[in-house]
Amino acid sequence: MLNEKSLSVSQDCNECPIRHRAVCARCESDELERLEEIKYYRKFEAGQTVIWSGDRMEFVGSVVSGIATLTQTMEDGRTQMVGLLLPSDFVGRPGRPSAAYDVVATTDLVMCCFRKTPFEEMMVRTPHIAQRLLEMTLDELDAAREWMLVLGRKTAREKIASLLSIIARRDASINMRDVGDRLTFDLPLTREAMADYLGLTLETVSRQVSALRKEGVIELEGKRHVTIPDMGRLLEEAGDDADGGVFA
Amino acid sequence: MLNEKSLSVSQDCNECPIRHRAVCARCESDELERLEEIKYYRKFEAGQTVIWSGDRMEFVGSVVSGIATLTQTMEDGRTQMVGLLLPSDFVGRPGRPSAAYDVVATTDLVMCCFRKTPFEEMMVRTPHIAQRLLEMTLDELDAAREWMLVLGRKTAREKIASLLSIIARRDASINMRDVGDRLTFDLPLTREAMADYLGLTLETVSRQVSALRKEGVIELEGKRHVTIPDMGRLLEEAGDDADGGVFA
DNA sequence: CGGGGGGTTGATCTCCTTCAATCAACGTGG
């Protein structure tokens, strides 16, 4: 609120930080021009709800910066996170009139929104968009299935290690760091959000994080800043094959 | 093996039982002709593995009849089912060289396979296929997210009730029965497979099924034939809103 | 008849939840 200006985002797709990873990644410049006609930016503050489950969807769009969560809630209040939305991730389902999940900004968030109906019409005539959306959806499906293994079969300790390794890996890929190195990052989630992601209570999350710290698997500065001295060790704790991808 | 003939399937797409629900649902007749050139049928017996995770994928395809499962396995043997493949469901990911999951036939199975490379080439030039695949993938993603809630937050009893209601609902939709009625169906899964789907042990599955039977929520003939006298009651036990969709 | 696959049931154990107290950091208003 104080520095409205620093949050402002260029309308020009060519300057967009997610230009080459979002739904629009494969669009040609003429296609981008048409997208620019139906797009607009929206900003949300940390903690704000972007969409309520069941609400009519006026738009679909991409996360430009910040982090949001996709969650489901039962009548008695139990909640399960079903998606973690990072920059370039897509929000909304073309063809569906109302939202199926709650979308909440966990940090300050900027979204690039497309008016829903024009976007749907454009998708039919622009294979580049549908192709990219298919690719992204298949990736999300893989991620969801990976999480099903975590939720269904891993212990609390393994769940925490899995979450940390996923965040570490994505952070390394965004910042172009070698995964072999000592990795360092800030946790974008509170203990409660971690619990909602992992199907645990926040107390169990806290205990397991402390345990991993005491045993030297991770190092902590404050509550949120994490260092991973040995990625292989963390992957072992996650129940994953520590050598996966490196020698295979 | 005994009656090879009864398993034989027509090559003609127009006679295909999944013609209007599979990836090919939106194809015009000229597109179907081109698909017929690259397609072939394969049969698998109950228990047979269709593809091993990590294997090179020679084909993608659709389940024509029978049921298959998609599972992930950890090194120590823990397994989690991540998908239940019913007639018309799609197997394989275009663009990916090797399989990410084990695919196992749980009943005798007939698949309509497309040679992978020609199919991928065709997808680029045939929006009808890509559009339908996107739609199906989005549906699968929704189903996966629904399961994440089940795996992460529901009790064993709720998990069983959820699984039963899902199977009942799909069975009703295939057989065009009203969900309000007394529903009856055969469980396509062993207790162990149910456990792998729900992130439980087979003993817990057995106990909870027995409990639901004793309390009259379900009725059993033998081990596999299930009757649901009151769908609303089952949905309550599943932790879902019993009125969902009916009055809403 | 023996054997194996699928299923049920019982006893015990354990990991995680639940309930609760405490703490540190932060902002706010008197």
Add this chain to the structure above:
DNA sequence: CCACGTTGATTGAAGGAGATCAACCCCCCG
């Protein structure tokens, strides 16, 4: 500047849901 409430996190004690280990049943089939 300090008292106060709030929010996020840690830690402890107790209890319970589901896992584990084990025995046994039923049915089909060679």
